Amino acid sequence: MHLLFLGTGTSQGVPMIGCDCAVCASSDPKNKRFRSSLLIQNDRQVVIDTGPDFRMQALAHRLQQVDATVYTHCHTDHIMGFDDLRRFCEITGTSLPVYGSQFTIDALQRIFPYAFDSNLKVSTYVRAQPHIVAANGEFSIGNTGFIPIDVPHGNTPTFGYIILDRGVRKAAYLPDCAALTDSMAGALRDIPLLIIDGLREQPHPTHLHIEAAIAAGRRVGAKITYLTHLTHNVSHQERQKTLPDGVFLAYDGLRLEL
Amino acid sequence: MHLLFLGTGTSQGVPMIGCDCAVCASSDPKNKRFRSSLLIQNDRQVVIDTGPDFRMQALAHRLQQVDATVYTHCHTDHIMGFDDLRRFCEITGTSLPVYGSQFTIDALQRIFPYAFDSNLKVSTYVRAQPHIVAANGEFSIGNTGFIPIDVPHGNTPTFGYIILDRGVRKAAYLPDCAALTDSMAGALRDIPLLIIDGLREQPHPTHLHIEAAIAAGRRVGAKITYLTHLTHNVSHQERQKTLPDGVFLAYDGLRLEL
Numbered sequence: 001m002h003l004l005f006l007g008t009g010t011s012q013g014v015p016m017i018g019c020d021c022a023v024c025a026s027s028d029p030k031n032k033r034f035r036s037s038l039l040i041q042n043d044r045q046v047v048i049d050t051g052p053d054f055r056m057q058a059l060a061h062r063l064q065q066v067d068a069t070v071y072t073h074c075h076t077d078h079i080m081g082f083d084d085l086r087r088f089c090e091i092t093g094t095s096l097p098v099y100g101s102q103f104t105i106d107a108l109q110r111i112f113p114y115a116f117d118s119n120l121k122v123s124t125y126v127r128a129q130p131h132i133v134a135a136n137g138e139f140s141i142g143n144t145g146f147i148p149i150d151v152p153h154g155n156t157p158t159f160g161y162i163i164l165d166r167g168v169r170k171a172a173y174l175p176d177c178a179a180l181t182d183s184m185a186g187a188l189r190d191i192p193l194l195i196i197d198g199l200r201e202q203p204h205p206t207h208l209h210i211e212a213a214i215a216a217g218r219r220v221g222a223k224i225t226y227l228t229h230l231t232h233n234v235s236h237q238e239r240q241k242t243l244p245d246g247v248f249l250a251y252d253g254l255r256l257e258l
Numbered sequence: 259m260h261l262l263f264l265g266t267g268t269s270q271g272v273p274m275i276g277c278d279c280a281v282c283a284s285s286d287p288k289n290k291r292f293r294s295s296l297l298i299q300n301d302r303q304v305v306i307d308t309g310p311d312f313r314m315q316a317l318a319h320r321l322q323q324v325d326a327t328v329y330t331h332c333h334t335d336h337i338m339g340f341d342d343l344r345r346f347c348e349i350t351g352t353s354l355p356v357y358g359s360q361f362t363i364d365a366l367q368r369i370f371p372y373a374f375d376s377n378l379k380v381s382t383y384v385r386a387q388p389h390i391v392a393a394n395g396e397f398s399i400g401n402t403g404f405i406p407i408d409v410p411h412g413n414t415p416t417f418g419y420i421i422l423d424r425g426v427r428k429a430a431y432l433p434d435c436a437a438l439t440d441s442m443a444g445a446l447r448d449i450p451l452l453i454i455d456g457l458r459e460q461p462h463p464t465h466l467h468i469e470a471a472i473a474a475g476r477r478v479g480a481k482i483t484y485l486t487h488l489t490h491n492v493s494h495q496e497r498q499k500t501l502p503d504g505v506f507l508a509y510d511g512l513r514l515e516l
Contacts, residue, residue: 017317017345018316018322018323019345052312052313052338053310053313055271055275056311059275065276080338080339081338083338084270086270091276112334
């Protein structure tokens with residue numbers, strides 16, 4: 001199983017429109033962050049979240065196949081590229097399995113109603129096969145398993161996911177997360193790889209910040225922690241140097257073998 | 259007044275995901291097409307349509323200021339970048355005037371409800387000041403005037419716009435358009451510059467194709483016709499050579515002085 005980071009940025013991406021700070025003006029590709037999204041490459045290819053950059057991400061990595069999508073929540077930076085999944089429906093001639101909470105699937109249906117219309121016969125439109133994920137409702141896509149974890153993130157119901165390969169817990173992905181609750185800490189205990197919202201240096205009401213994300217990794221006993229969903233306040237090269245052992249900044253295009 | 263083409267592509271953009279045709283594989287920048295969008299640069303800067311590529315388009319042209327947006331219709335390729343207007347609200351500290359038909363504004367409100375919530379106080383969110391455009395309801399943004407034209411485009415209510423500079427008709431922009439009706443031909447009579455849906459070689463039920471777009475320009479007596487909203491079937495360099503005098507393919511980054 002491989003994980004490919006399609007995007008590691010927060011809602012505005014990096015560079016940010018109309019900003020000339022050192023990170024936004026940087027030519028370092030590791031300081032260029034599309035909206036957060038993760039591709040899981042196993043016997044099936046699964047994308048977690050499809051923000052507005054999804055087409056650019058698919059082109060950057062020459063994606064030819066997406067077998068299913070899984071959503072953490074329905075904020076715009078995680079779903080507005082949904083229509084660009086149409087090509088994968090067109091290529092395969094079938095509808096695409098789409099997993100998310102009832103709240104998230106309802107939002108997708110409100111925003112992209114045609115995709116959920118089973119009478120629609122246009123072969124070039126995105127066609128979704130919705131799968132409602134319940135809290136604690138584990139599910140599998142081929143050999144890849146997903147255990148949803150309820151995550152605090154403002155008023156929007158949000159999941160993180162523990163990712164399993166043939167039943168073995170390999171990683172957890174929580175790109176939007178305001179805190180590590182006791183219940184989350186229990187579920188994540190001894191996870192080998194924690195990928196978690198690190199946002200920026202300063203605390204934020206609906207996201208972890210870097211120190212809190214590092215502390216979360218330590219608390220659950222993660223062997224390796226990757227910080228994602230980063231703003232333009234975080235300079236990759238500079239900040240990576242000062243992180244503790246076993247803690248890394250994720251970047252667009254990073255591919256991990258698990 | 260200048261017009262800057264931020265995007266000249268159809269709903270899937272060019273290159274298209276998972277396609278290796280000669281145009282999609284081309285390194286010619288004129289064969290790379292973001293979703294259709296036009297920037298009007300006058301005493302105010304106005305964007306017509308903000309599809310999912312809007313952030314990339316704003317970055318490509320280092321946009322520092324957008325004073326208003328105008329919408330042709332609510333298909334995903336014209337609106338899904340709406341949230342990325344947030345930066346222009348943040349920079350100015352005010353809400354953004356947003357113009358469109360009742361149908362289009364209703365769709366924006368359904369999809370981005372927080373942007374229309376006048377109680378919302380978060381300064382980094384997009385905040386819209388909706389302006390309903392009626393058929394034949396001319397309006398102005400600074401020195402730039404807009405005359406909406408009802409355009410056939412499948413089942414979705416769609417406008418094209420005649421663009422005026424201090425009361426003088428300068429251009430018309432109809433990126434999505436299935437036909438030239440008699441009423442449209444009357445409104446567009448002797449327009450100096452017609453920018454119109456050209457899609458591809460083959461006819462399409464909800465778009466003009468290249469020959470029909472050329473015929474539309476001839477019928478209204480346009481001095482110059484630019485074709486936009488182009489698919490990957492159109493190779494810029496090859497097709498431009500065979501177009502009649504006064505007819506051109508638009509491309510991303512093209513800037514016209516009017």
